[in-house]
Amino acid sequence: MTVPDLDLDVYLTDADLAAALRADARAGLTAAPKWLPPKYFYDARGSALFEEITRLPEYYPTRAEREILADRAPLIARLTGAKVLVELGSGSSEKTRLLLDALRDHGTLGSFVPLDVSGAALRDALGSLRRDYPDLHLHGIVADFVNHLEVLPESGTRLVAFLGGTIGNFTPSERAPFLSALRDRLAPGEWLLLGADLVKDPAVLVPAYDDAAGVTAEFNRNVLHVLNRELNADFDPSAFAHVALWDPANEWIEMRLRAQRRMTVRVQDLALDVSFAEGEELRTEVSAKFRPERLDEELSAAGFAVRSRWTDRASRFSLTLASAS
Structure with missing residues (x-):
């Protein structure tokens, strides 16, 4: 046979992806409020975590x-x-x-x-x-x-x-x-x-993004691990709480990371210092319904x-x- x-x-090389990450991180981390695109969840670890999420009873x-x-x-x-x-x-x-x-x-x-x-x-x-x-x-x-x-x-x-x-x-x-x-x-x-x-x-929607086992929380924080590895940042992922909430006006779920204390994060490759107030949130995903x-x-x-x-x-x-x- x-x-x-x-x-x-x-059409998209590793250099292209690295340049896009630098541009998106600079734009999002200097914005008010702060944000990052959800595509950066999905390195090897993030992809494995998402596969685990798809098997959770809530998802x-x-x-x-x-x-x-x-x-x-x-x-x-x-x-x-x-x-x-x-x-x-x-x-x-x-x-x-x-x-x-x-x-x-x-x-x-x-x-x-x-x-x-x-x-x-x-x-x-x-x-x-x-x-x-x-x-x-x-x-x-x-x-x-x-x-x-x-x-x-x-x-x-x-x-x-x-x-x-x-x-x-x-x-x-x-x-x-x-x-x-x-x-x-x-x-x-x-x-x-x-x-x-x-x-x-929302009683069905929100748990799909905030499971009891905490897998989605680890998935959300994984974007900080990506920034640490790829941009020589010094985020402490454990200092950020996972937040998932329903926005009824926009009819979407938002995932955020909430700073648990005041801190300044150094993103070495961008020569950027990023300050977080206690309770300040970084939006990582919108999931419209x-x-x-x-x-x-x-x-x-x-x-x-x-x-x-x-x-x-x-x-x-x-x-x-x-x-x-």
Whole structure:
């Protein structure tokens, strides 16, 4: 049997990532209030902690999305007839295998294009996928899906999967240009499958980001370990408390790190001293939750037509299938 070629295109190098971290850290740590982007959680330790989070009883999104995919992937394959499956922020592509299997069984799938910022994670995922899907052409792309959508290959009818509720990490002012840019990369009739967490009782939402075992707290503080290692900073992660709260006005969860005492942190590589008052908070993540009508409005404004939407049986999470108008 001939094994198809496995392509890997690199548009984002370690030097690019280091420069972005320096720029984001300087901007966020000198802002009022202070902030850091959530993408810096995910070094090797952070990724392992997040995998642990997805198995916690409080953290429902991964299980809910998997349930929908298990139920609906064959229908998605029939509706789209996609020849190329693209995944933005692919990680391990573990859940995506449900789509790969359905599209393969439907007889249309020719290639899979996972895109991720981590070259190491992408190579690991591609190696596993190559063993399990020997007849499938794999085309990995090391890139940032916010800044590199123009590199997506254009051959074949594409289904772009953006799963995990990652769309919630964008504020509304960030979502609109991202969705419009993604629409501009698709031909009319091509597809977007969007995973989004739904608005629900804060008694369910907040524990998903503040579990009893404290794993999410360690995940949150991991961003400080990243700054210590990559920028020669001297944060004491134990001096920061994990905070997760529901913002009802914006309908999102915020994760923050709260300074437990007054301190000044030196970020050596930026020649920057950062002062924290006792009780001062550093925002590390926004995770927006959605109502179906808002999703419809935002997708329509970006040039997508919603064709189907499914939820898990408890109506906690949604997958929306939309076509480029």
